[in-house]
Amino acid sequence: MISIPLIKWPVYKLGQNDFIKGKTVQYLKIKETIVEQIDSGLLPARQKLPSERKLAEAFSTTRVTMRAALSSLEAEARLYREDRRGWFVCPEPLRYDPSSTFNFMSMANNQGRAGFSKLIEARKVLATKQAAALLQVPMLTDIYHIKRVRFLEDRPVVYVSNFIKAAHFPDLLDHDFTPSLTDVYLKYYAVRYQTTHYRVSTTCLFGEIAQVLRATPGSPAMLVERINYDQNGLLIDCDLEYWRHDAICIESTAQLNAESTLG
Amino acid sequence: MISIPLIKWPVYKLGQNDFIKGKTVQYLKIKETIVEQIDSGLLPARQKLPSERKLAEAFSTTRVTMRAALSSLEAEARLYREDRRGWFVCPEPLRYDPSSTFNFMSMANNQGRAGFSKLIEARKVLATKQAAALLQVPMLTDIYHIKRVRFLEDRPVVYVSNFIKAAHFPDLLDHDFTPSLTDVYLKYYAVRYQTTHYRVSTTCLFGEIAQVLRATPGSPAMLVERINYDQNGLLIDCDLEYWRHDAICIESTAQLNAESTLG
DNA sequence: GAGTGGTCTAGACCACCTG
């Protein structure tokens, strides 16, 4: 595990009293200063910043303006928040290729990161309308619903919700699927992912998801939805992944379909 | 062109004075109400909302809290802003498949949308460090730099910056590449995209990009970076696309690479 | 020129986290 180094946050010195004359926007000035500190290495990844009140004082401003600067840096994926715990410096994002079989732990390892998963809940349930639509089954069909959180260096970065056709995987819940569903599919059911249909969009976090990710409700997030097919072209499961938006970037290579040019 | 319907914004009626007792969070209550109005169809896509002051009064709150609610709806891609012009209801996002040849106009048309492009600037320049790295050429190599904005129904949704190896395309700038670069590549140079390497991440908009997109500086955005290769496997160009985050979702199908499972 | 959005001030209360 990598622990957070306890480096002293330097005192702020704005060259002048940056009163808003003309177009100087205060919170942008503040952002610049913080970014400089990060880029210069004074503020290492995962470093906690001082309290908002102290920061506001150091920058000779109010908490509201200070928070505007911090929130903007959050949107830019330079800082992240832990709900009611404070502000931290973002580490590098994980590169996530949707066209490779999803195995969080090895993906993290390959990039020199420490990753692990935690089970929130796994149950056999009857398909709700939404789940039924995703899996293309009638409502009230037996399905598994698995919820997990995945961590990078002790930080929860993604909430994963899986819906799985129960008929394809009898007694699935008896196995240890927490680190990797695909490994269990392959080992016990001789099923492997072959094709995936995915969608990436931006959203924000609320409720249970925000809680589990220790995110302030309303934090920006990236939603990755996937529908997966096995080697026989059968739809086997789907998953909804809510990523802290600073923790991920999607990266892939595609062969282009010539037909789609016309129109 | 689709024009914005001038529907009267309904008067707000919160069931009770929603004073903050216990855990009732005011701005969430406001969000709910607005979302209901959108989902019920009372507020059609592209509808302009009343001024922040009027909204704040209607909800019996201050502008600061009102803006918290509006900003959160912006993060959720339910509302968007035009800088200093006000708040509007988001239309459906465009579905964008990076594995199909990028041709904005036809993509829009296929989805029943009206799209067009506008040239900002096109010049032959010497590669900067960043551009040289992207194109894998020495610094100061001749390249084209093209900047465009693309619109959906009169709304600017994406700022596209292209870097192109000049050696591959003599006199490229003499052609009309504004609607589609790929069409010009194919028609005049017999070059077609074959492979693309792409990355998707979230960021926010500032400076020229925000201006061109009529976005408030700091608005959330999706950044799509692509490096494109022709039918001979040669790197020919790259592009940086800054999307208003509510205007797009990435959607694609991928065949999975089995090797990437191990680890 | 009126009104709007963008920005900012100077306070406040509360629930929650941490020591």
Added chain:
DNA sequence: AGGTGGTCTAGACCACTCG
């Protein structure tokens, strides 16, 4: 128990947009 972040109030000025 003290301090923190999350939320909120009630004002303010400015540059810009729009009619």
